[in-house]
Amino acid sequence: xxxxxxxxxxxxxxxxxxxxxxxxxxxxxxxxxxxxxxxxxxxxxxxxxxxxxxxxxxxxxxxxxxxxxxxxxxxxxxxxxxxxxxxxxxxxxxxxxxxxxxxxxxxxxxxxxxxxxxxxxxxxxxxxxxxxxxxxxxxxxxxxxxxxxxxxxxxxxxxxxxxxxxxxxxxxxxxxxxxxxxxxxxxxxxxxxxxxxxxxxxx
Amino acid sequence: xxxxxxxxxxxxxxxxxxxxxxxxxxxxxxxxxxxxxxxxxxxxxxxxxxxxxxxxxxxxxxxxxxxxxxxxxxxxxxxxxxxxxxxxxxxxxxxxxxxxxxxxxxxxxxxxxxxxxxxxxxxxxxxxxxxxxxxxxxxxxxxxxxxxxxxxxxxxxxxxxxxxxxxxxxxxxxxxxxxxxxxxxxxxxxxxxxxxxxxxxxx
Numbered sequence: 001x002x003x004x005x006x007x008x009x010x011x012x013x014x015x016x017x018x019x020x021x022x023x024x025x026x027x028x029x030x031x032x033x034x035x036x037x038x039x040x041x042x043x044x045x046x047x048x049x050x051x052x053x054x055x056x057x058x059x060x061x062x063x064x065x066x067x068x069x070x071x072x073x074x075x076x077x078x079x080x081x082x083x084x085x086x087x088x089x090x091x092x093x094x095x096x097x098x099x100x101x102x103x104x105x106x107x108x109x110x111x112x113x114x115x116x117x118x119x120x121x122x123x124x125x126x127x128x129x130x131x132x133x134x135x136x137x138x139x140x141x142x143x144x145x146x147x148x149x150x151x152x153x154x155x156x157x158x159x160x161x162x163x164x165x166x167x168x169x170x171x172x173x174x175x176x177x178x179x180x181x182x183x184x185x186x187x188x189x190x191x192x193x194x195x196x197x198x199x200x201x202x203x
Numbered sequence: 204x205x206x207x208x209x210x211x212x213x214x215x216x217x218x219x220x221x222x223x224x225x226x227x228x229x230x231x232x233x234x235x236x237x238x239x240x241x242x243x244x245x246x247x248x249x250x251x252x253x254x255x256x257x258x259x260x261x262x263x264x265x266x267x268x269x270x271x272x273x274x275x276x277x278x279x280x281x282x283x284x285x286x287x288x289x290x291x292x293x294x295x296x297x298x299x300x301x302x303x304x305x306x307x308x309x310x311x312x313x314x315x316x317x318x319x320x321x322x323x324x325x326x327x328x329x330x331x332x333x334x335x336x337x338x339x340x341x342x343x344x345x346x347x348x349x350x351x352x353x354x355x356x357x358x359x360x361x362x363x364x365x366x367x368x369x370x371x372x373x374x375x376x377x378x379x380x381x382x383x384x385x386x387x388x389x390x391x392x393x394x395x396x397x398x399x400x401x402x403x404x405x406x
Contacts, residue, residue, distance in 0.1 A: 029321070029322055031234075031322075108321040108322065109321075111318050111321050112318045112321055112322070114318070114375065114379050115314050115315045115317070115318035115379070117378075117379035117380070118232070118311040118312075118314050118315055118378040118379055119232055119234075119311065119315070123379075124379060124380060124381055125381060127379050127380055128380040128381045128382075131376065131380055157387075158387070158390070158391045158394065159391075161384070161387055161388055161391050162369075162388075162391045162392075162395065164372075164376075165369055165372035165373050165376060165388055165391075166365075166368055166369065166372060167372070168371075168372035168375050168376060169367075169368035169369060169370070169371035169372025169373070169375070170368050170372070172317065172371050172372070172375060173334065173367075173368060173371060175320075175321040176317050176318070176320035176321055176326075176327060176330050177320070177327060177330055177331040177334055178327055178328060178331045179331075181364070184360075184361070184364055185364055185365075185368055187361070188361045188362075188364050188365045188368075189365075191361065192365065192395065195398060
C-alpha cells in the first residue's frame with residue numbers, strides 16, 4: 001500500500017483534516033493517537049477539528065472511508081490497460097517492492113487499525129467493505145483476463161479470495177517480523193498467480 | 204489455533220500464572236488487560252503474581268514463549284504419522300473448521316498481540332520466531348512427503364512460506380470481518396496445497 005499524496009487533492013477543510021489524520025497516524029500509530037496530536041498536524045483552526053468530532057475513532061473511521069472511496073473512484077490500477085498489467089499494478093500497489101519509510105509507517109498503522117476490528121464492530125464493518133472491494137476488483141480483472149484470452153480459465157472467485165488473504169497476511173508479516181523476506185513472499189504470490197492464470201509478472 | 208487445555212499440565216505456579224493469563228486474555232483482549240485482571244483469574248496468592256512481573260507485557264511475552272515452547276515439544280501434528288496426515292493436522296490446528304467461542308476469543312487476542320509487534324521489538328522478536336517455527340515445520344513435512352513419494356516434487360521453501368502467509372491472513376480475516384467465509388478460504392488453501400503437492404484433504 002503506497003503512501004497517499006493528499007496534496008493532489010482539493011484543499012478544503014475535510015481534505016485538510018484527512019491529511020492531518022494521515023500524518024498523525026503515520027507518526028504516532030493508533031494506540032498513541034489523540035485528537036490533540038491530529039490537531040498538531042492540522043493547518044487550519046484546531047477548533048474546527050474539535051467541533052466536528054467526538055473522539056479519535058470517529059475521525060479514524062471517516063479517514064478509512066475516505067481512503068476506500070478514493071480507491072473506488074480513482075484507482076491507480078484500473079485504467080483500461082490489459083488485464084495482465086492491471087493485475088500487476090494492483091498487487092504492486094498493495095505490496096510495493098521497496099516501500100519507503102512513510103509507506104512502512106502507514107502499513108504499520110493500518111495493521112494496528114485492522115486489529116481494532118477484532119473488538120470494534122465499526123472497524124469490522126469497514127474492513128469487511130475493504131476486503132470485499134479488493135476481492136471484487138481482483139475477480140473483475142481475472143474475469144476480463146479469461147474473457148480476452150489473456151489468462152487461462154480458472155476459478156476467479158477462489159483466486160481472488162486467495163489474493164486478498166495473501167495481501168492481508170503479507171502486510172501483517174511486513175511490519176510484525178524482523179527482516180521480513182518481502183521479495184520471497186512476493187515471488188511466491190506471483191508464482192501462484194502464474195500457475196492459476198498463466199500471467200507472468202515482469203521482473 | 205485451537206484453545207489450549209492447560210489442565211493437562213503440571214499444576215505448578217508458572218502453569219497457574221500462564222493459565223490465568225490465557226483466561227484473562229480471552230476475556231478482556233490485550234488493550235483492556237491489566238495485571239489486576241490476570242490476578243482475578245489466578246487461583247494462588249496474587250502477591251506471587253505482583254512479585255514476579257513488572258507489567259502486563261512482561262507476563263504476556265512469557266506467555267507467548269510458553270505457547271511456542273509447548274508447540275515445539277508437544278506438537279499435536281507431528282507424531283510420526285504420514286506426511287499427508289501431518290499436513291492436514293497442522294492446518295486443522297491453525298485454522299479449525301468450527302472454532303468454539305473460546306478459540307475465537309483467543310484468535311482475536313492473538314491478532315491484537317501480533318499488531319503490537321508493529322511497534323514493540325520484543326513482540327516482533329517473538330512473532331519472528333513463531334513464523335520461523337511454522338515455516339520450518341511446514342518445510343519438514345513437505346520434504347518428508349517428497350522423500351517418501353507421497354507428494355509431488357515442488358519448491359518446499361516457497362510453499363511453506365505461502366502457507367505461513369495464508370494462515371496469518373486467514374486468522375486476521377476470521378476475526379476482523381463480518382461473517383468471514385471460513386470454509387471458502389480453507390477450501391482455497393487446500394486447493395493450493397493439492398496443486399503444489401498432489402495431497403488431497405479428506406472432506
